[in-house]
Amino acid sequence: MPQASCPTCGASLSFRPGTMVAVCGYCKSLSARTDRDPRLIGKLADLVDTGSPLVLKQEGSLGGRRFTLVGHTQLGHPLGGVWDEWYLAFEDGRWGWLAEAQGHFYLTFKEQSQLLVSAWEGLRVGGTLHLGSTLWMISELSQGTFKTAEGEIPWLVEPGATYAYADLSAPDGAFATVDYSEDPPTLFAGREISLAELKLQAAGAPAKGPKLKVQNLPCPRCGAAMPLRAPDQTLRVACAACGSLFDAEEGRFSFLKSLKQADPRMFIPLGSEGRLGGMALTCIGFLRRSCTIEGLKYFWGEYLLLDSHGGFHWLVESDGHWSLAEPVPLAEIRRTGANDRSIHYAGHDYRCFQSTEAVVEGVYGEFYWKVEQGERVQAADYVHENISLSEEIQRHPGGGQEVNWSRATYLPAEDVWRDFKLKGEAPEPQGIAPNQPNPHWKTARELGLWMAVALGLLLVMFVFQTVNGEHMLLQEHYDLFERVPALQPNNARQEPPSPATAGSRPEDAQDPVFFSNPIQVVNGNRNLALTLRAPVDNAWIGLDGALVNEATGTSEIFEVASSYYHGSDSDGAWSEGSSTETVYLSAVPAGTYVLRIAPQWDGKVPPVRAFDVELRSGVAHGLYYVLALLAAILVPILGLVRALSFENRRWQESMFTTKSGGD
Amino acid sequence: MRILYGLTLIAGFALLGANVFGGREFFGDRRRAEIPPSVRQTPGGWRTFMHNHGFRGGK
Numbered sequence: 001m002p003q004a005s006c007p008t009c010g011a012s013l014s015f016r017p018g019t020m021v022a023v024c025g026y027c028k029s030l031s032a033r034t035d036r037d038p039r040l041i042g043k044l045a046d047l048v049d050t051g052s053p054l055v056l057k058q059e060g061s062l063g064g065r066r067f068t069l070v071g072h073t074q075l076g077h078p079l080g081g082v083w084d085e086w087y088l089a090f091e092d093g094r095w096g097w098l099a100e101a102q103g104h105f106y107l108t109f110k111e112q113s114q115l116l117v118s119a120w121e122g123l124r125v126g127g128t129l130h131l132g133s134t135l136w137m138i139s140e141l142s143q144g145t146f147k148t149a150e151g152e153i154p155w156l157v158e159p160g161a162t163y164a165y166a167d168l169s170a171p172d173g174a175f176a177t178v179d180y181s182e183d184p185p186t187l188f189a190g191r192e193i194s195l196a197e198l199k200l201q202a203a204g205a206p207a208k209g210p211k212l213k214v215q216n217l218p219c220p221r222c223g224a225a226m227p228l229r230a231p232d233q234t235l236r237v238a239c240a241a242c243g244s245l246f247d248a249e250e251g252r253f254s255f256l257k258s259l260k261q262a263d264p265r266m267f268i269p270l271g272s273e274g275r276l277g278g279m280a281l282t283c284i285g286f287l288r289r290s291c292t293i294e295g296l297k298y299f300w301g302e303y304l305l306l307d308s309h310g311g312f313h314w315l316v317e318s319d320g321h322w323s324l325a326e327p328v329p330l331a332e333i334r335r336t337g338a339n340d341r342s343i344h345y346a347g348h349d350y351r352c353f354q355s356t357e358a359v360v361e362g363v364y365g366e367f368y369w370k371v372e373q374g375e376r377v378q379a380a381d382y383v384h385e386n387i388s389l390s391e392e393i394q395r396h397p398g399g400g401q402e403v404n405w406s407r408a409t410y411l412p413a414e415d416v417w418r419d420f421k422l423k424g425e426a427p428e429p430q431g432i433a434p435n436q437p438n439p440h441w442k443t444a445r446e447l448g449l450w451m452a453v454a455l456g457l458l459l460v461m462f463v464f465q466t467v468n469g470e471h472m473l474l475q476e477h478y479d480l481f482e483r484v485p486a487l488q489p490n491n492a493r494q495e496p497p498s499p500a501t502a503g504s505r506p507e508d509a510q511d512p513v514f515f516s517n518p519i520q521v522v523n524g525n526r527n528l529a530l531t532l533r534a535p536v537d538n539a540w541i542g543l544d545g546a547l548v549n550e551a552t553g554t555s556e557i558f559e560v561a562s563s564y565y566h567g568s569d570s571d572g573a574w575s576e577g578s579s580t581e582t583v584y585l586s587a588v589p590a591g592t593y594v595l596r597i598a599p600q601w602d603g604k605v606p607p608v609r610a611f612d613v614e615l616r617s618g619v620a621h622g623l624y625y626v627l628a629l630l631a632a633i634l635v636p637i638l639g640l641v642r643a644l645s646f647e648n649r650r651w652q653e654s655m656f657t658t659k660s661g662g663d
Numbered sequence: 664m665r666i667l668y669g670l671t672l673i674a675g676f677a678l679l680g681a682n683v684f685g686g687r688e689f690f691g692d693r694r695r696a697e698i699p700p701s702v703r704q705t706p707g708g709w710r711t712f713m714h715n716h717g718f719r720g721g722k
Contacts, residue, residue, distance in 0.1 A: 555695065
């Protein structure tokens with residue numbers, strides 16, 4: 001390995017193949033590789049303790065190839081704070097770039113192929129970039145500022161220099177960065193990786209865990225206790241007592257300004273500890289945010305929670321509704337609808353509920369970025385059942401921007417109160433939250449299942465009745481003129497009934513009466529249906545009937561009438577009634593019966609010459625099937641209507657109330 | 664709502680079951696009566712008997 005001496009102190013410097021600059025471990029001088037002696041670039045500041053678990057010269061292996069962490073830089077982010085980049089020298093001569101941000105690690109390798117990448121200014125976050133065979137999504141466009149370094153660095157850095165980059169993500173954890181500091185831009189592609197995959201071994205000092213020790217510091221302005229619960233990561237602190245805002249970079253408080261903040265409506269005090277979703281969490285910060293829609297300002301609160309591994313979570317409260325939010329990789333989001341009104345995530349379609357600018361109104365506690373009162377982000381919420389996905393696009397100083405997605409799961413307020421051991425009662429939720437579970441869907445689904453069972457049973461019963469079949473007990477044609485010659489018009493010497501004579505049956509008129517032959521009823525558990533068919537035309541004919549048990553005299557007495565009228569009036573043609581009517585009788589005990597029928601009509605001359613009578617048993621009576629069908633479907637329909645009504649009320653609060661996504 | 668549905672299902676299917684398996688009819692204008700032999704054997708007795716039981720014919 002080529003060795004050189006530090007131009008400042010003469011200490012040994014290592015320049016392995018690919019190393020462009022090296023930092024002296026004694027005097028922190030930064031020297032560039034040249035053909036001869038190293039060229040001094042400048043002196044570097046000490047590294048910021050970011051709580052990284054990695055250390056220089058640590059060894060590990062990936063896919064069977066050994067590597068050593070030979071270099072480390074810290075770059076400043078436009079929103080404050082620094083992130084770490086580690087440089088892995090593999091035994092085969094390759095270099096790997098390991099970026100570390102908020103507990104996540106991304107390992108990339110320089111792509112050798114020439115890139116045709118759009119200019120940095122021509123890109124937009126949330127957009128796509130086709131590089132090679134991969135469609136990347138642009139998650140961040142920004143500039144990093146070189147702060148300091150240690151060890152060997154495989155690219156030429158200069159203190160204070162800025163480097164434009166575009167962070168890209170693709171499905172399955174794929175990650176890439178386009179480095180715009182070179183011409184043409186260079187692509188570094190790889191994926192998110194866990195430390196376990198890197199099989200790191202301790203080198204010198206053991207790998208550090210994140211520092212989570214609470215620093216109990218007083219507010220420099222009012223003296224109130226202002227403990228830092230995530231001192232490694234906190235960049236800004238707002239005193240909850242006096243409203244003073246401080247920069248907290250590198251463990252020092254720098255007063256920025258006094259905030260004028262309204263009532264925070266904070267339900268979870270800072271420092272409260274609780275468990276949500278199986279995680280032990282501590283509330284370390286609270287933001288009061290607002291958006292303005294149609295001239296009205298709407299407020300909500302966001303609690304920053306710190307877990308035992310140093311990870312951050314958000315608990316969002318709006319009008320008494322609570323949601324727990326966690327980040328979602330951009331690449332897992334796919335836009336599906338026009339005008340960005342719908343997206344696809346994890347197998348489900350999400351519909352845009354609102355899109356607006358969110359403003360930070362109040363800042364309380366500590367935060368991992370340089371939050372400010374008045375900070376604005378473009379926010380959009382997409383909803384599917386009890387999950388909402390939120391997109392926040394934040395502009396960076398210097399023209400960059402980044403997009404972050406989070407997934408918020410609805411939590412009952414009682415759970416929050418119980419898990420954080422809060423005093424009093426949770427405030428009653430107002431209205432319906434975008435991701436509030438519809439309490440009626442479960443019932444509606446259950447009722448739907450029961451309805452399916454009931455409809456199946458209905459079908460079984462219909463099939464049972466159809467298979468058993470109906471039995472014809474009597475089928476008779478009655479020719480009135482033939483059976484009662486006296487009724488013939490010539491004999492009656494009377495015209496067919498006119499409207500004037502209708503209904504004026506003479507008192508002394510003698511009704512014809514017919515008795516059937518004996519009818520054998522074999523099954524006493526089947527209903528009976530008597531059908532009368534008579535070709536009446538603007539007239540009626542009825543039957544007074546009785547089914548008489550010859551042995552006991554027990555009779556089923558009934559009436560049935562065929563009645564059909566039609567005509568036309570100022571509203572057009574009309575008609576009513578039917579020439580065929582059926583009367584249903586309850587089952588009668590098995591035995592021998594006689595059917596007695598006495599025809600009835602207006603006037604002396606019957607309106608029809610003949611009529612037909614059928615008596616059947618075991619007849620499917622549609623009325624009961626209809627009633628059972630109604631019994632089976634009405635309540636489930638009511639349950640469905642109730643669930644849909646809930647959804648309707650939910651979406652009435654949306655900026656996009658129609659399914660098509662229109663305004 | 665589940666209880667309401669249970670009661671509705673029981674009512675609806677009880678009616679249907681009684682009709683399909685028991686031949687029972689619950690609706691319609693009909694009556695069951697014991698017709699005395701005197702009525703059955705008397706000319707015109709049927710008409711009077713049925714008139715007195717509410718069956719008067721006509722539309």
